[in-house]
Amino acid sequence: MSDKSAMIHFRLNPRSGVPPYRQLVDQVRQMVSLGLLRAGDQLPSVREVMRQITINPNTVHRAYRDLEAEGLVEGRQGRGTFVVEVRTPPTTPKRQAELHKDLGAWIEKARLAGMNDEAIMALVTLAVQEITVAKEKVTP
Amino acid sequence: MSDKSAMIHFRLNPRSGVPPYRQLVDQVRQMVSLGLLRAGDQLPSVREVMRQITINPNTVHRAYRDLEAEGLVEGRQGRGTFVVEVRTPPTTPKRQAELHKDLGAWIEKARLAGMNDEAIMALVTLAVQEITVAKEKVTP
Amino acid sequence: MSDKSAMIHFRLNPRSGVPPYRQLVDQVRQMVSLGLLRAGDQLPSVREVMRQITINPNTVHRAYRDLEAEGLVEGRQGRGTFVVEVRTPPTTPKRQAELHKDLGAWIEKARLAGMNDEAIMALVTLAVQEITVAKEKVTP
Amino acid sequence: MSDKSAMIHFRLNPRSGVPPYRQLVDQVRQMVSLGLLRAGDQLPSVREVMRQITINPNTVHRAYRDLEAEGLVEGRQGRGTFVVEVRTPPTTPKRQAELHKDLGAWIEKARLAGMNDEAIMALVTLAVQEITVAKEKVTP
DNA sequence: GTGGTCTAGACCACC
DNA sequence: GTGGTCTAGACCACG
Numbered sequence: 001m002s003d004k005s006a007m008i009h010f011r012l013n014p015r016s017g018v019p020p021y022r023q024l025v026d027q028v029r030q031m032v033s034l035g036l037l038r039a040g041d042q043l044p045s046v047r048e049v050m051r052q053i054t055i056n057p058n059t060v061h062r063a064y065r066d067l068e069a070e071g072l073v074e075g076r077q078g079r080g081t082f083v084v085e086v087r088t089p090p091t092t093p094k095r096q097a098e099l100h101k102d103l104g105a106w107i108e109k110a111r112l113a114g115m116n117d118e119a120i121m122a123l124v125t126l127a128v129q130e131i132t133v134a135k136e137k138v139t140p
Numbered sequence: 141m142s143d144k145s146a147m148i149h150f151r152l153n154p155r156s157g158v159p160p161y162r163q164l165v166d167q168v169r170q171m172v173s174l175g176l177l178r179a180g181d182q183l184p185s186v187r188e189v190m191r192q193i194t195i196n197p198n199t200v201h202r203a204y205r206d207l208e209a210e211g212l213v214e215g216r217q218g219r220g221t222f223v224v225e226v227r228t229p230p231t232t233p234k235r236q237a238e239l240h241k242d243l244g245a246w247i248e249k250a251r252l253a254g255m256n257d258e259a260i261m262a263l264v265t266l267a268v269q270e271i272t273v274a275k276e277k278v279t280p
Numbered sequence: 281m282s283d284k285s286a287m288i289h290f291r292l293n294p295r296s297g298v299p300p301y302r303q304l305v306d307q308v309r310q311m312v313s314l315g316l317l318r319a320g321d322q323l324p325s326v327r328e329v330m331r332q333i334t335i336n337p338n339t340v341h342r343a344y345r346d347l348e349a350e351g352l353v354e355g356r357q358g359r360g361t362f363v364v365e366v367r368t369p370p371t372t373p374k375r376q377a378e379l380h381k382d383l384g385a386w387i388e389k390a391r392l393a394g395m396n397d398e399a400i401m402a403l404v405t406l407a408v409q410e411i412t413v414a415k416e417k418v419t420p
Numbered sequence: 421m422s423d424k425s426a427m428i429h430f431r432l433n434p435r436s437g438v439p440p441y442r443q444l445v446d447q448v449r450q451m452v453s454l455g456l457l458r459a460g461d462q463l464p465s466v467r468e469v470m471r472q473i474t475i476n477p478n479t480v481h482r483a484y485r486d487l488e489a490e491g492l493v494e495g496r497q498g499r500g501t502f503v504v505e506v507r508t509p510p511t512t513p514k515r516q517a518e519l520h521k522d523l524g525a526w527i528e529k530a531r532l533a534g535m536n537d538e539a540i541m542a543l544v545t546l547a548v549q550e551i552t553v554a555k556e557k558v559t560p
Numbered sequence: 561g562t563g564g565t566c567t568a569g570a571c572c573a574c575c
Numbered sequence: 576g577t578g579g580t581c582t583a584g585a586c587c588a589c590g
Contacts, residue, residue: 017159030261031262045577046577055567056568057567057568061578065579076574077573078573080576080578090256090259099253102246106239111271113236115231115239118173122171126174131247198590199590202588296438297442298436298437299581309538309542313542314539326562327561337583337584339580342580355563356563356590370533370534370535370536370539371530375533375534376543379543383547387547387548393516394511398449399453399454402451403519403523404548406454407523407524411531475574476575477575
């Protein structure tokens, strides 16, 4: 494993309707949330992201600035952008890996049942919304 | 159960970064995809949507126009907007309900493992991305 | 008094070394801090600021976005940018006016003593730094 | 009192938005303007500044270079950087000390009136701006 | 009309 | 090399 292998690699979905800068922000938040990015880890430089995906440097910068305002990362002049915050890991890596595997199995089952990706996404979204709504009722 | 009970109820998430008109479009697409909206079903009128959520009528119109251009719904002058297309149902309602239930159980398990909603969403997104990426490799 | 008379008018000092977007942010913060801008008050539109001072719309927008991230203002699509937060007024307007007047008198005295504006600013900065430093010792 | 006691001690405010090199320049200018640095006085060496604050030597060099270009200081090879110019002292040290004291009293009064540091700074900035604006009208 | 996003490209500050 | 700021101008979303 080289250093590079641990570095986040961004993906853009141009048809999602989500603005690119927001997709970058969301991806970093998710990685941190899952413990895949930890305090001290470096984000790829703006220029590196430009090489990975076709995107304007300002857009990347905008995303990094938003993350900084949020307190999740810190830009260090001339050195790079680094993860700052370490939220309490939501669960152990092992437990999380199991859950990940279980979810993969569920998805596989859904596909065998004839659901296409769009429908799977819709069902997932529905189920997740239900937990969000339930939560809103508890913590309005 | 009256007809109204089946009528789609829109929700807007102002913090998602997704433009409101797009959120409406996505929600209709998901409902159709899951068979929760079927050919002939009526979408709520613009005024009804305005009662449900704080939104400008033009924005609702825009969403319905996009759905019509997509061929998913059809505006009938003076009567309303109706679902046209019924894409092949991805699976039987019964099978789908089982999958829905299984997914709910998985989410419950994740929460018991100490994952918060944000982390659950991240894990789900990760898993779904994996199937999408896998699909891209098969059907480039 | 017309509506316009109450609207904030920005000034840029190109020789201060402070980036323009930051000068705008600071000016809004000061106005709010002094109670000259209150909850619900509207900031001039980006295009209006462009007319007031020679500045790029993106720069103004950047300033407004920063203020929004800070929770001080709120941008409402298609309507404008409005002050949100009402911090507890630091003192009564009357008391504040007196203090303002006293400070004006002090400045006048300093000028009569032969101090130029640069030196006055330096002395003020020194005195203010002293309170800031004192505060840091109390709340490190 | 040794020579060292009079030596300028730099401070950096990373949240001011002013670039570090500019903060150093401004601080030297202020000290000279107030007569706290006089012709022949030595500025701290680059290494000394690095001990005082976390800063890159290039940044200190840059600041000293700017001050030299301005004619305010002079770099003497192998010996250090020294203040050159003595602008006409704006007032007598005694008078200045009185004004400093008066200003300190004013600040104390403002704090007792319930103004926090932010609001005090805002009021000071406002008052100083007023004299600057007035001056511009006189000397355009 | 309003705010919001993106691209393109220049220039600066810092390490 | 890094991040940070600014200008210029297009285009979108919303009211």
